[in-house]
Amino acid sequence: MLSKLDEALDPQIRQLRQQYVSPSEVEDAIRRAIHAQLENAPLRLINTSTGRLCDRDAQINAFTESTEYKELLHTLVIHAPLQTEPIKEAVAKYFSWVMLSHRWERKEPLLHDIQGRGIYDLDPVGTVVKLQKFCKVARDAGHRWAWSDTCCINQNNNVEVQQSVNSMFVWYHYSALTIVYLSDVPPSSESGALASSIWNTRGWTVQEFLAPKVVLFYQADWTLYLDDRSRNHKHSLAITQELERSTGISARALVDFRPGMRGAREKLQWASTRVTTLQEDIAYSLFGIFGVHLPVIYGEKRQNALGRLLQEIIAHSGDITALDWVGQSSNFNSCLPADISSYKAPSCALPSLSERDMQNSVSSLRNNIFAVGSASKLYTLLENLSVPRFANARLRRPGRDGDRCFIYDVKADGLQDLLVTTQDRLVQFSPARRTRQTFLLVRPWNRHDLGLINFADETQSVEDWPEPGSPGHNESTTRELRLIVRLGQPFGGLLLAQQWGGEYKRIASDNNIIAHVQDTASVDDMMDIRMLEIL
Secondary structure, eight states, rough: HHHHHHOOHHHHHHHHHTTOOOOOOOOOOHHHHHHHTTTOOEEEEEETTTOOEHHHHHHHHHHHTTTHHHHHHOOOOHHHSSSSSHHHHHHHHHTEEEEEEEEOOTTOHHHHHTTTSOOOGGGOOTHHHHHHHHHHHHHHHTEEEEEEEETOOTOOOOHHHHHHHHHHHHHTTOEEEEEEOTTTTTTTTTTTHHHHSSSGGGGTTTHHSSSSSSSEEOOSOBBGGGOOSSOOOOGHHHHHHHHHHOOOOOHHHHSSOSSSTTTTHHHHHHHOOOOSSSTTTHHHHTHHHHHHOOOTTTTSSSSHHHHHHHHHHHHHHGGGGGGGSSOEEEEEETTSSSSSEEEEEEEOHHHHHHHHHHHHHHHHHHOOHHHHHHHHHHHHHTTTTTOOETTTTTEEEEEEEESSSOSEEEEOBBBBEEEESSOOOOSSSSSOOOOBOOEEEEEEOGGGGOOOTTTOOSOOOOOGSOOSTTTOOOOOOOOHHHHHHTTTTEOOOEEEEEOSSSOEEEEOOOOEEEEEEEEGGGGGGGGGGEEEEOO
């Protein structure tokens, strides 16, 4: 019809044609909107109306045959120019999905149990009831699609499992709603039941609550927790405070979490008390939280999976706080812990230096020509050091050597005496040749100590930068002297033992090793800077 109007000679008819949009143009725009919407959607979803499992092609076919699609097409064709916003809104509404967060139980319905069948037609026994109730709640909330990790992933397809593990955070984040089912929280429970639920101990549930924008908690009988009928329990003060107390995760992160490697040590502490059925999952469940994509290799064991994650965090962010742990060393690399529980203790707390004390210390050093020259030399050396890098499970990281040849009681030039307790037996001499073994007490190098402005850090406001001429003005000499003052503060050290090939291994300690510098003048005595390879 429109093609005939295009060929018409009458100007009025051609003008009439300009009031319409060709169906093909509308269809192309709808296809693009669908592609953008499903880019962040799970691979399979359950149709909450029919109860049938659908892949993406089936979802798209259902849409193109729906009344919504026909009405959208008709409306857009008769209103030129083409409006894309109504398309995006209609597509987003139709394809919105609900995610389930729960604790796996015995004999959960798997993919092969529901494929080609309607879930509402299954016998309502055991965990099938949970799946049926979940889909009904999602449907009653106005959503056509629902996802459960039990039956929407082909567990026998390694490629699909890999894609699902690396995409799951995104799926939860872009869901219209995440329903948390607390199977062990009885009806009419009071505040505190959520914190005590087994759901709150599982590894995967950390990201399943942090990632979504909208979350609702349901009790064992599928009634709302605390009878809270608000549209989003993330905005419930009572529920948020309960989770904050029980998880150690701040209310701000619970409500508006942003994935990434910033604050790595704190995020590792969140997961330190969590458990997973498969030992590798304690690392895999954190991929989305840290925003990393890594191979999923079930069977590699916990230490290797955790080691690969930690090496990725350190190598890409340069954040060495992941080295701040107490416990047993990993076989993957001695600088890393064998278990996530090694991050359970709070991060190493060191005395902080006030800005006033910092400025006073810098002022006292300015008139010392030797101190200024030493600071400039040290700053240049450290500025040219690379950040820690992993290669073949070996960590190459810069460090500053504090002392050698000690076993447990450490007496080091420039440092106050300290005691190191470890389960490892430290042998100073080889029993066969009486060869002296070298031990190093190393201060891990952190580029943040240089005091440089990180332009990639969105939290660093321009208003916080010192103005030229102000006491904190960040000109070169001030930066160099501030570095000396920082290096004169207590630090968390690593105890390393040299191996026969010249590499080093970290000696795991039962407690944090806190070294205290005697005074600022002692910093220059410890200026032994080197790149160490740690196994």
